[in-house]
Amino acid sequence: MPSSEFFYHCTCGGLLDIVHDFRGYDAEYLKRLFKERLSERMTPYASGVWRYKELIFPELSDEHIVTKYEGNTGLYASELIEKYTGLKRVSVKAQSENPSGSFKDNGMTVAVSHGKSLGYENFTCTSTGNTSSSLAMYASIANANSYVFVPDKDISMNKVLQTLAYGANVFSFSGTYDDGIQFLEKHSNELGLYVCNSINPFRIEGQKSIIYEIAQYLDWELPEWIIVPGGALSNATALGKGLYDLYSLGLINKIPRVAIVQAKGASPFHKMVNEEKKELTPEPFPKTRASALNIGNPPSWKKALQTLKQTDGITISVTDEEILDAKAIVDKSGIGCEPASAATIAGLRHLVSKQIIDKEESALCILTGNLLKDTDNLRYYHLENNPCTSFKNTIQYSNLTLYNISKKIIGKNT
Numbered sequence: 001m002p003s004s005e006f007f008y009h010c011t012c013g014g015l016l017d018i019v020h021d022f023r024g025y026d027a028e029y030l031k032r033l034f035k036e037r038l039s040e041r042m043t044p045y046a047s048g049v050w051r052y053k054e055l056i057f058p059e060l061s062d063e064h065i066v067t068k069y070e071g072n073t074g075l076y077a078s079e080l081i082e083k084y085t086g087l088k089r090v091s092v093k094a095q096s097e098n099p100s101g102s103f104k105d106n107g108m109t110v111a112v113s114h115g116k117s118l119g120y121e122n123f124t125c126t127s128t129g130n131t132s133s134s135l136a137m138y139a140s141i142a143n144a145n146s147y148v149f150v151p152d153k154d155i156s157m158n159k160v161l162q163t164l165a166y167g168a169n170v171f172s173f174s175g176t177y178d179d180g181i182q183f184l185e186k187h188s189n190e191l192g193l194y195v196c197n198s199i200n201p202f203r204i205e206g207q208k209s210i211i212y213e214i215a216q217y218l219d220w221e222l223p224e225w226i227i228v229p230g231g232a233l234s235n236a237t238a239l240g241k242g243l244y245d246l247y248s249l250g251l252i253n254k255i256p257r258v259a260i261v262q263a264k265g266a267s268p269f270h271k272m273v274n275e276e277k278k279e280l281t282p283e284p285f286p287k288t289r290a291s292a293l294n295i296g297n298p299p300s301w302k303k304a305l306q307t308l309k310q311t312d313g314i315t316i317s318v319t320d321e322e323i324l325d326a327k328a329i330v331d332k333s334g335i336g337c338e339p340a341s342a343a344t345i346a347g348l349r350h351l352v353s354k355q356i357i358d359k360e361e362s363a364l365c366i367l368t369g370n371l372l373k374d375t376d377n378l379r380y381y382h383l384e385n386n387p388c389t390s391f392k393n394t395i396q397y398s399n400l401t402l403y404n405i406s407k408k409i410i411g412k413n414t
């Protein structure tokens with residue numbers, strides 16, 4: 001039985017936030033500590049999240065940590081991406097290399113560890129698929145149960161199957177992610193469920209590690225721009241909070257500008273910022289092929305707005321076509337990502353072409369999910385939508401036929 005109920009909202013109606021007292025921490029000491037931990041193996045500190053425990057959840061005792069050594073993901077540069085975006089200095093952080101294939105693991109390890117430390121055995125979330133896969137994986141590692149609510153359309157089946165495979169109890173419902181959040185806000189305590197969506201502030205604390213890791217890899221000097229996709233806006237929220245931590249601790253001496261990219265069909269936050277409105281108007285029917293961004297009422301919009309203010313940030317929206325074209329570039333570069341992640345590359349291309357980002361500036365895009373998370377879009381782009389693909393028609397087997405056809409194609413490519 002949990003030792004207490006856990007609430008996510010403040011009495012003012014806003015989401016709760018975790019405030020740390022970092023007084024007494026010295027930047028040089030922290031740099032040394034985080035560097036030493038890079039050589040940890042098979043201890044919680046080998047995790048790219050728990051390496052930074054002092055800045056995330058210092059009070060948690062190590063025995064409660066539920067980890068799969070998440071984080072430690074690659075930072076890559078690619079000529080193809082440079083050419084496509086028009087920027088010479090661009091890199092990507094592949095959060096897609098996390099154990100369940102998305103950036104959600106950075107936050108989920110912290111939320112599930114916190115829930116376990118309170119005595120919870122039943123964990124829940126509503127999800128378009130990445131959050132649920134991540135939760136299901138950590139709940140199983142923690143010998144706990146997961147109960148997951150997924151919309152019955154406009155999500156990726158691969159993610160639902162991954163969630164089921166990790167052993168979650170999956171409830172499919174007719175409605176959106178936003179309806180699912182409302183349901184959990186109302187009933188989770190009564191059902192004894194610990195909510196692992198990003199309305200839970202411990203998720204945000206864990207996700208801050210993404211920017212900590214980037215800063216450490218880059219020797220505490222960040223690029224001029226960081227680009228993130230915007231759906232529920234937890235990514236942008238954690239990015240802003242993490243940047244503020246790094247700056248106030250003296251670990252970095254300049255805060256990069258943040259660009260949040262939404263899909264046109266689900267862009268309530270971008271519209272609000274663009275139209276200089278004070279409140280977000282929810283979109284009841286969000287619709288984009290980048291299903292992880294199918295969110296019309298992002299719970300963290302107020303926190304994400306804070307990120308924009310603190311970083312002199314901007315927002316932009318891109319079409320599904322732009323997203324899928326950008327994704328094809330990321331995939332072809334050998335890095336690979338799911339559609340939502342590629343919104344960052346599409347957005348960057350746009351911002352460079354409009355000269356909002358100067359060609360001489362540097363940028364880093366956060367890729368949130370793995371290429372195999374969404375094979376429907378791969379099929380759509382490479383097989384259904386593309387009449388020229390050489391994989392489309394099966395060739396009747398004969399050594400000579402295959403030889404002649406391949407010789408013709410290889411000859412054309414060399």
Ligand SMILES: N[C@@H](CCOP(=O)(O)O)C(=O)O
Pocket residue numbers: 104126127128129130131132177196197198199231232233234291292293
């Ligand atoms: N794309 C997300 C939706 C947002 O979830 P949350 O974890 O930020 O609450 C998903 O994978 O479900």
